[in-house]
Amino acid sequence: xxxxxxxxxxxxxxxxxxxxxxxxxxxxxxxxxxxxxxxxxxxxxxxxxxxxxxxxxxxxxxxxxxxxxxxxxxxxxxxxxxxxxxxxxxxxxxxxxxxxxxxxxxxxxxxxxxxxxxxxxxxxxxxxxxxxxxxxxxxxxxxxxxxxxxxxxxxxxxxxxxxxxxxxxxxxxxxxxxxxxxxxxxxxxxxxxxxxxxxxxxxxxxxxxxxxxxxxxxxxxxxxxxxxxxxxxxxxxxxxxxxxxxxxxx
Amino acid sequence: xxxxxxxxxxxxxxxxxxxxxxxxxxxxxxxxxxxxxxxxxxxxxxxxxxxxxxxxxxxxxxxxxxxxxxxxxxxxxxxxxxxxxxxxxxxxxxxxxxxxxxxxxxxxxxxxxxxxxxxxxxxxxxxxxxxxxxxxxxxxxxxxxxxxxxxxxxxxxxxxxxxxxxxxxxxxxxxxxxxxxxxxxxxx
Numbered sequence: 001x002x003x004x005x006x007x008x009x010x011x012x013x014x015x016x017x018x019x020x021x022x023x024x025x026x027x028x029x030x031x032x033x034x035x036x037x038x039x040x041x042x043x044x045x046x047x048x049x050x051x052x053x054x055x056x057x058x059x060x061x062x063x064x065x066x067x068x069x070x071x072x073x074x075x076x077x078x079x080x081x082x083x084x085x086x087x088x089x090x091x092x093x094x095x096x097x098x099x100x101x102x103x104x105x106x107x108x109x110x111x112x113x114x115x116x117x118x119x120x121x122x123x124x125x126x127x128x129x130x131x132x133x134x135x136x137x138x139x140x141x142x143x144x145x146x147x148x149x150x151x152x153x154x155x156x157x158x159x160x161x162x163x164x165x166x167x168x169x170x171x172x173x174x175x176x177x178x179x180x181x182x183x184x185x186x187x188x189x190x191x192x193x194x195x196x197x198x199x200x201x202x203x204x205x206x207x208x209x210x211x212x213x214x215x216x217x218x219x220x221x222x223x224x225x226x227x228x229x230x231x232x233x234x235x236x237x238x239x240x241x242x243x244x245x246x247x248x249x250x
Numbered sequence: 251x252x253x254x255x256x257x258x259x260x261x262x263x264x265x266x267x268x269x270x271x272x273x274x275x276x277x278x279x280x281x282x283x284x285x286x287x288x289x290x291x292x293x294x295x296x297x298x299x300x301x302x303x304x305x306x307x308x309x310x311x312x313x314x315x316x317x318x319x320x321x322x323x324x325x326x327x328x329x330x331x332x333x334x335x336x337x338x339x340x341x342x343x344x345x346x347x348x349x350x351x352x353x354x355x356x357x358x359x360x361x362x363x364x365x366x367x368x369x370x371x372x373x374x375x376x377x378x379x380x381x382x383x384x385x386x387x388x389x390x391x392x393x394x395x396x397x398x399x400x401x402x403x404x405x406x407x408x409x410x411x412x413x414x415x416x417x418x419x420x421x422x423x424x425x426x427x428x429x430x431x432x433x434x435x436x437x438x
Contacts (some may be wrong), residue, residue, distance in 0.1 A: 025416070032415050036336055040326055047322025048315075051295035055318070100300040130364060157361035166306065168363065219375060232371070233293030 002221050004034065054237045059105040061227075065113035065120075067150030073207050075153050077110070078119035085248040087112075089215055090123045090140040093144070093160040094137035094167070098221040101235060102161045108238040118245050125208045132170045140172040141208070142201040144196035147186055155184035174198075273407025274334075276397045280344055281331035283394060288324030290371035295321070301368025304375070305354050306361075323347075331401070334410025336417070338402055345398030351391045359384040 067077045068138045080201055091098040112118045126137040140160050142164065147153045154234065159180045165171020177195050211217070215224075223230045223241075225248050283403040291298045299317030303310065324347070355367055359382070367387045368374040376382060406412040 029415075029417055032417060033336070040330070040336075044319065044322050047292070047326075048319045051292070051318035051322070055296040055299070095375060096304060097297070097300050097375045100296055100303075100373060104296040112410075143320055168361070219380075232297055232373075236294040236296040 030150055039228050052131065054239070055104055055181045057104055057238055058111055058242075060107045060110050060114075062109055062114055062153060064151075065116070067154045069148050069150055069153050073145050073204060074126065075122045075157070076119065077122070077150075077154065079113065079116040082113075082116050082119050085226050085245060087118050087120045087245060088123060088215075090125055090211065090215065090220055090222040090224075092125050092127045092220045093128075093140040093157075093172070094128060094133050094164065095220045096167065099164045100221075101221045102158070104236055105108075105238050105241050106161075108160070108242050112242065112245055116247050122154075123211055124157070124204075125211055125217075125220060126205065127208075127212065127217075128157065133167050136165055136170065136172045138201055138204065139174065139177065139198065141194045142198050142204045143177040143181070145200035145204055146188075146191050147181065148188065149186070152181075152184055152186045156181055156186065159184050177226045181198075181228065269404060270408045271360060273401055273404045274409055275407075276400050277331045277334060277337065277407055277410075280341075280394060280397050280401065281328040281333065283329035284324040284331070284344060285376075287370050288321040288328060292321035294371070295348065296382055297371070297373045298368070301366075301372060301374035304363070304365045304368060306363065307357060334406045334412050335415075337406035337410055337412050341398045341401035341405065345395050345402065348391045348394045348398060352388055352395065355384055355387050355391070358382075359388075 065077050065079045065082075067075055069075045088107070091101070109120055113120045126134065126139045126141055128134040128137050144153065144156060144160065147156050161174070163172070163176070163180065173196075174196055178192050181191055181195065215222070221235070223235045225245065230241070230244060234244050291301075295318050298321055299314050302308065302313040302320070303319040308316065323343075327340050327344050327347075330336055331344070339356045351367070351369065358365055358367075364376060364382055366372055366376050366380070366382065367384075369387065369391075401407070406418060410418075412418050
């Protein structure tokens, strides 16, 4: 073999080896990228699944604890003799986050009251200062004050959140409020005129303003357990809220 | 290709040694925002769902899926940016996220909604007596789009897993002809 030919074959061998190394390097890179992508996707779907689990609501299993409407417009839901711990719920019927809270954690709160684990006090408020949300909220909350029977009160309360209008439109119209009242079983003779004339509006506004000030509320919904505000990361996670309330009762 | 075209006029000679560090800083800034935003939201998924719904842009089922997924996506992308792994992909995803936020906020503003962006937790609800601050939110998120674009154009910066794992291409990224090599070689 000539020197030149030998040189050429060596060069070819080296080139082939380089090519092989390059290919292998490429495969290794691809494998690394695929591994990372798979891990990332697994973590994201795991996190998504966990978030969905965290937000699972309870269902209201049995009946509700007795509800008593107070003269100041609040309503107490508690089994007879249960006086502590006290869960205060400050909410505005027009506030979307309050609706979300009622949907996610409302059943847990009702169940705990029915189990005799907590005394719940609902404080319907109006936090909005702009239209149309302010008038919507005032109409709904004033109508709620027209219901004096506890069972009907909580049913009407739930119905209001279910029917909550968007924040940009006029809603909670008088005729609808009267109709929903009848739907949930309100039969008291004064109810229709009380809603139509909004006779409770002044009392509600006064109560709402005073409560917002006295309780130093930043917004709604606010939940206080024995006077201490509960964190959002608890109130929107039914299992965490249940645990918090049960711990407070120990 | 983008790397090659954008970078070429800047570097007839060798790259300024500080430039990869700029990318590193950009990565850390973007990552910090994403991780804080995701971390504040991840504890209350239902609230995060509500924040998405507050924009009134998506059907409820989609808003729910996004509300659950967004916090973990933000955190994962943030972590990728911190360690510099799949830097370019992470930059693209975070850039698109920020653009989506800009669009969402601008649209809420245009429609006269009065919401909080829900960017750092909360249910999209303004506190009592609070006013929306759309302009600031848009400027902030648009600034972050630019930061993401920088990372995309000059990845991965110093202290990046991409370099350590050899994911940046056949050559070290800061060798003078590195990008040209990538751009022109058929590589098949």
